[in-house]
Amino acid sequence: MSATTHPNQPTLDIPAAPATSAPRRLIILTVITAVSVALGLFLALFWVGRDPDQGEVQRLFYIHMPSFFGAFTAFGAAVIGGIQYLRTRNPRWDALAVSGVEVGLALSLVNLLTGSIWARPIWNTWWVWDPRLTSAAIMCLTYAAYLMLRGAMENPDTRRRFSAIYGILAFSTVILTLIIIRIRPDTIHPVVVGPSPQNAEGTFEATRSTAVALLPNIFIWMVLVPWALMWWRIRLQNTIEWVAARKAALIDRQEA
Amino acid sequence: MPETTTFVTPETADYLWLGVAVIALIMGLLIASYFTRASSLRSDLEMLDRLENDTD
Numbered sequence: 665m666s667a668t669t670h671p672n673q674p675t676l677d678i679p680a681a682p683a684t685s686a687p688r689r690l691i692i693l694t695v696i697t698a699v700s701v702a703l704g705l706f707l708a709l710f711w712v713g714r715d716p717d718q719g720e721v722q723r724l725f726y727i728h729m730p731s732f733f734g735a736f737t738a739f740g741a742a743v744i745g746g747i748q749y750l751r752t753r754n755p756r757w758d759a760l761a762v763s764g765v766e767v768g769l770a771l772s773l774v775n776l777l778t779g780s781i782w783a784r785p786i787w788n789t790w791w792v793w794d795p796r797l798t799s800a801a802i803m804c805l806t807y808a809a810y811l812m813l814r815g816a817m818e819n820p821d822t823r824r825r826f827s828a829i830y831g832i833l834a835f836s837t838v839i840l841t842l843i844i845i846r847i848r849p850d851t852i853h854p855v856v857v858g859p860s861p862q863n864a865e866g867t868f869e870a871t872r873s874t875a876v877a878l879l880p881n882i883f884i885w886m887v888l889v890p891w892a893l894m895w896w897r898i899r900l901q902n903t904i905e906w907v908a909a910r911k912a913a914l915i916d917r918q919e920a
Numbered sequence: 921m922p923e924t925t926t927f928v929t930p931e932t933a934d935y936l937w938l939g940v941a942v943i944a945l946i947m948g949l950l951i952a953s954y955f956t957r958a959s960s961l962r963s964d965l966e967m968l969d970r971l972e973n974d975t976d
Binding site: 705709714715716717718719720721722723724727728731766767770773774777778781782784785786893896897900903904907910911914917918 | 927929930931932933935936938939940942943946947949950951954957958961964965968971972975
């Protein structure tokens, strides 16, 4: 934080002006991410063979599962940002937290909706109140509420403190969604790693080509996509903070 | 001759493309929101510059 002063006016804290152009590393990461997403989609949609039991819709799995892991990465970053903000009170950690929540919510919506679309022909329904589906829906609603409540708070310090605590607690819904298919035997959601429950519906055999299409997509959607999007969002948040501080400083000057 | 049944792979391509469209829509909306917010901030900055010059 840097302090700026004007003649005959009180000292006002304004964050340092964010860089106007994106850093080279971010540009490179963005290009690599865009190319990788295109490659991952090619592997999932065209390269890997068609599942004989489920048909073409099974290809959604190559994005459905990795997008959940991407949400896990982003929501995990929100936890780190929240803990670090509470320790240091540095708004840059708050920027990481809100970026993680926004990106994580988008990725968890991808996960939830692709699952629902897959379920329509395979389970013959768009939605069932299965433990896994319900916990995933609760997770999405919890993080949507984070953004709504955060947006309703005027005081920046209160908003950041509240967001940090909420973001840390909300991660329990992510953990629950992750483990629920292993602790609730009544789920019909297939387990990808390990044996599925007896009543799971819509499982498929993982062949070598399945792994070739799945593993790159896991890396792309779990690492590249969330980090590239969060980096851009952090830059945006830094600019939002800077503009807000300048507005407050200008109002103070005009009132003084 | 015993009657034999042949399993036919279901035709589910429409659902695949619906899913792809939803993925593109969600990620596109997120990225578009970055652009619109950045554009709005640029307008705010121009206005702040003008107001600060007027105040000075």
